[in-house]
Amino acid sequence: MATTPPHGGALRNLLTEATEADALREEARHLPKLVVSGRELSDLELLAVGALSPLSGFQGEADYHAVLETMHLDDGLPWAIPVTLSVDEDGAHRLGGAESIALTAAEGDEPLAVLRISEIFKRDRPKEARSVFQTEDLEHPGVQALHEAGDRCVAGRLEVLSLPPHDDFLQNRLTPAETREEFERRGWRTVVGFQTRNPIHRAHEYIQKCALEIVDGLLVHPLVGATKADDVPPDVRMRCYEALFEGYYPKDRAMVSVFPAAMRYAGPKEAIWHAICRKNYGCTHFIVGRDHAGVGDYYGTYDAQKIFERFEPGELGITPLMFEHSFWCSRCEGMASPKTCPHSEEERVSLSGTKVREMLRAGERPPQEFSRPEVADILIDAMRGEGTNPPRP
Numbered sequence: 001m002a003t004t005p006p007h008g009g010a011l012r013n014l015l016t017e018a019t020e021a022d023a024l025r026e027e028a029r030h031l032p033k034l035v036v037s038g039r040e041l042s043d044l045e046l047l048a049v050g051a052l053s054p055l056s057g058f059q060g061e062a063d064y065h066a067v068l069e070t071m072h073l074d075d076g077l078p079w080a081i082p083v084t085l086s087v088d089e090d091g092a093h094r095l096g097g098a099e100s101i102a103l104t105a106a107e108g109d110e111p112l113a114v115l116r117i118s119e120i121f122k123r124d125r126p127k128e129a130r131s132v133f134q135t136e137d138l139e140h141p142g143v144q145a146l147h148e149a150g151d152r153c154v155a156g157r158l159e160v161l162s163l164p165p166h167d168d169f170l171q172n173r174l175t176p177a178e179t180r181e182e183f184e185r186r187g188w189r190t191v192v193g194f195q196t197r198n199p200i201h202r203a204h205e206y207i208q209k210c211a212l213e214i215v216d217g218l219l220v221h222p223l224v225g226a227t228k229a230d231d232v233p234p235d236v237r238m239r240c241y242e243a244l245f246e247g248y249y250p251k252d253r254a255m256v257s258v259f260p261a262a263m264r265y266a267g268p269k270e271a272i273w274h275a276i277c278r279k280n281y282g283c284t285h286f287i288v289g290r291d292h293a294g295v296g297d298y299y300g301t302y303d304a305q306k307i308f309e310r311f312e313p314g315e316l317g318i319t320p321l322m323f324e325h326s327f328w329c330s331r332c333e334g335m336a337s338p339k340t341c342p343h344s345e346e347e348r349v350s351l352s353g354t355k356v357r358e359m360l361r362a363g364e365r366p367p368q369e370f371s372r373p374e375v376a377d378i379l380i381d382a383m384r385g386e387g388t389n390p391p392r393p
């Protein structure tokens with residue numbers, strides 16, 4: 001009783017069978033090494049566990065350009081952001097025409113995977129920046145990361161020996177195969193996924209629960225790969241989610257597991273990419289709020305919702321659920337949004353991000369209509385420990 005088929009039909013698992021691992025490990029020792037770090041290491045993990053199905057490795061040039069130009073793979077399947085492995089000119093030279101290379105997380109580390117090279121191609125940086133981020137402005141964190149990445153991309157099939165090591169959230173690191181199994185165990189036929197890189201305030205809780213009213217289950221799926229320095233650290237966020245789940249979420253209808261991706265801050269394109277990944281985790285529905293995966297004012301408030309219209313109905317295979325910003329209204333006596341509340345601003349509890357940060361920093365809880373006290377206390381505590389660089393609520 002599966003919820004939904006993976007993107008492209010089959011869930012990838014690039015981890016090598018135990019019986020073949022020793023031989024592959026031995027082979028990897030003698031191959032040229034390439035250190036994979038940051039965002040690309042997160043991508044390696046996503047590829048390995050099938051979160052980026054149907055991809056079986058880092059993408060080649062035909063797919064790279066097809067994705068940038070058409071938001072589809074070369075074979076026509078929807079895909080929003082290229083998944084590439086960078087190498088600079090020197091690095092490409094050092095690989096010296098090797099057919100296979102070993103990937104490591106750091107210099108001198110044991111190999112994590114072997115990449116069977118199909119091609120090495122030149123990245124079109126301006127084209128990639130404009131297509132993915134809609135800007136070439138170096139102030140944009142995604143454009144900045146792209147600028148720092150190597151000029152060339154090494155493409156090919158991956159054979160993975162082990163996932164990048166982690167020491168956190170070990171109980172909450174379900175792979176797509178595992179979330180699917182868990183959904184089935186719980187008897188969920190329909191599941192809504194919620195992407196987040198922030199603590200969950202009342203507004204997000206309300207949106208999640210509105211969505212949960214029409215499906216069987218909710219997967220809160222916080223992103224725990226690299227984010228901007230001023231985003232709230234993942235361990236603090238996880239404590240907030242646990243407090244919320246403990247006090248306010250039905251345990252048989254909601255679960256939390258982490259999404260090991262790094263943020264790209266690509267707004268609309270990342271909303272599509274996030275939705276496709278969650279489909280692979282078994283979600284049938286995906287929440288898209290205002291300014292999903294946005295940063296600064298590079299994207300319009302509703303761009304990440306409107307971009308879904310560029311696909312034929314059913315083409316993505318996951319249903320986006322679009323939400324407005326929501327708030328507590330004292331006249332409605334409940335959470336509401338501009339879609340459901342006719343009252344004026346004065347009747348609504350709304351606080352700017354800056355105001356909330358000020359309050360938390362001063363050790364003051366925001367109104368309970370804005371933030372659950374349990375969540376506020378965790379954030380206040382975290383800010384005390386943070387010193388000069390307080391996390392952003």
Ligand SMILES: [Zn+2]
Nearest residue numbers: 329332341343
């Ligand atoms: Zn109202």
